[in-house]
Amino acid sequence: MTLADSLSIEARPGDGEGTWRYALIGSVDAHAGPTLNALPPVPAYARVSLDFQQVERVNSMGLSLLLRRFEEWERQGVQIEVENPNRMVAMLFKITGLGRFLKGDPPLPVQREDPQPTVISAVQAAAPTAGQADRQPLPGKLNFVASLQVGAQLSGWYLLNTYLQRRLRQAIHFEQLPAGHDLTDGAVDILFAKPFEACAMIRARRFLPVLRPQGEADEVVVVMRADDHRPLAEIDTVQAVTASQGSFVYLLGRFLCDENGLASATFRHQFAGNEIKALQMLLKGQADVLYMLKKTYYGLSNLTRANTRVVDESDTQFAFHLLCIAPELRELQDELVETLVGMGEDEQGREILKDIQLAGWCAPHPEELAMLQRLYERYTE
Known part of the structure; x- marks a missing residue:
């Protein structure tokens, strides 16, 4: 050790x-x-x-x-x-x-009288409503939806879907999660989702979290344009952009700013729907600062990143994407887990893992899930 x-x-x-x-x-x-x-x-x-x-x-x-x-x-x-x-x-x-x-450092307040919502109240406003009725799965066919970490992974996820169909002997339809789509009221059987999206499905539709990407966590970068040398503290009203409001990226991006002595509650936040559109808004001068998933940012081309500069980035090792299944698929869980965890043992599986940019799959610890759900519920209830 x-x-x-x-x-x-x-x-x-x-x-x-x-x-x-x-x-x-x-x-x-x-x-x-x-x-x-x-x-x-x-x-x-x-x-x-x-x-x-x-x-x-x-x-x-x-x-x-x-x-x-x-x-x-x-x-x-x-x-x-x-x-x-x-x-x-x-x-x-x-x-x-x-x-x-924490000694001499009181916890961040739950309520503050600021012109913009606090981190907590803003995420609360964007949280999906729990209590949706469980959907009966379509007979003979499963719906697999993925919220990708990097856009370049898309072709790899289609290959993964084919891989699963052959090994599970089950027809599966794959699609990328559309920006802004409410998962809690959709036809989903297998889901690969961002931390808060997964937590919403666990709470609202009793989805079962079965796997997480091996050896990686969702981290966030706070980015400005390379030609904008202003310190954020000196901008009268910071225009911030990110993909969506009810997300871990938005939450952690704001906390990073707050920890640097900046009152993110005074920022004017815009929500572009997805990370690439948010980046485009930053580069076009429609925003001063961007919160983005770190893996997405460092997956951008060198040319694109040369037009930006990283103001701050997280290293929390706290949250992660999750692969979840509908409760009706409990009997398929063991076979699905065995298939995905075993991808590193055959050549085709290893190639697909490279395409989706994952080292492999592993089961999340119950304690990890409990802390993630604790964080989600703290900002959505």
């Missing part, structure tokens, strides 16, 4: 006032459970101070494990204080509602 996927904890001297101090070193991720569980018992109503100065990263799994330990301590009346987190870790604590544990 390397430093990147290990965690150690060192006890530090207390202050003599009932405070237990610990320094966390390494990464808080899926491997952190045994180390966190090995912490000695803390007396009721004591105070625990955790120094994150040497923590490299915290992902969704690690955040879930931390939250479990924090909840145990809170039930004992223990006060918890996290100090010296890096910028990304601090932002994760705040966006997931755990900002109350």
Whole structure:
């Protein structure tokens, strides 16, 4: 195990006032459970101070494990204080509602009186309504819908659909998710979707999350034009553009700006429908700043990227696209998972994975899904 996927904890001297101090070193991720569980018992109503100065990263799994330990301590009346987190870790604590544990840094408010909606209220306004009736699948044919990470993947997804039809011996119709389409009221059986789109289907239509892309998470870049050298802080009213309002990209893009001391609630936000149209609006001077999926941005041509500059980018390792299936397809789940996970074992499967720009598929951990759903519900309820 390397430093990147290990965690150690060192006890530090207390202050003599009932405070237990610990320094966390390494990464808080899926491997952190045994180390966190090995912490000695803390007396009721004591105070625990955790120094994150040497923590490299915290992902969704690690955040879930931390939250479990924090909840145990809170039930004992223990006060918890996290100090010296890096910028990304601090932002994760705040966006997931755990900002109350950060020393000297109160959580972001849920309501503010700003001329533009707050991050929370703006995403709430764009959230789909839950409680749609489940659709009965069409007999003999399944509908496979994908929200692509990069436009160049499209031909690869058609090849993947053919691959699935042959191995599952099932007729499947594939289509790319149209911009702005409300999935919760559509004919969908198999879905590859962005984080919040997937969460909406899990909540509204009880879709089952079965796989996620292996080794990657959805990250965001904040971009300006290369010939626009103005600092965002000096623009009177920032015109911002992104693909859609009820998305993780919009949420994280705004938090990145807020963490840089910019009040994103004062920005005028425009929603282009998809990321390429949003980029075109930026390049045409119709917007000052763009929030875009990092994978989409770095998949652009060198010429296009030469006309832009990255103001900031995230490295949260928190959210991810999900492959989900309708609850009526539960009996097909094992065969579907086995087929997709096994793509790396045959030549055709490996070629298709290259075309759709994925390293492979893996099952999401329940803790990852719980934290993602927690984030989604925090901003849509």
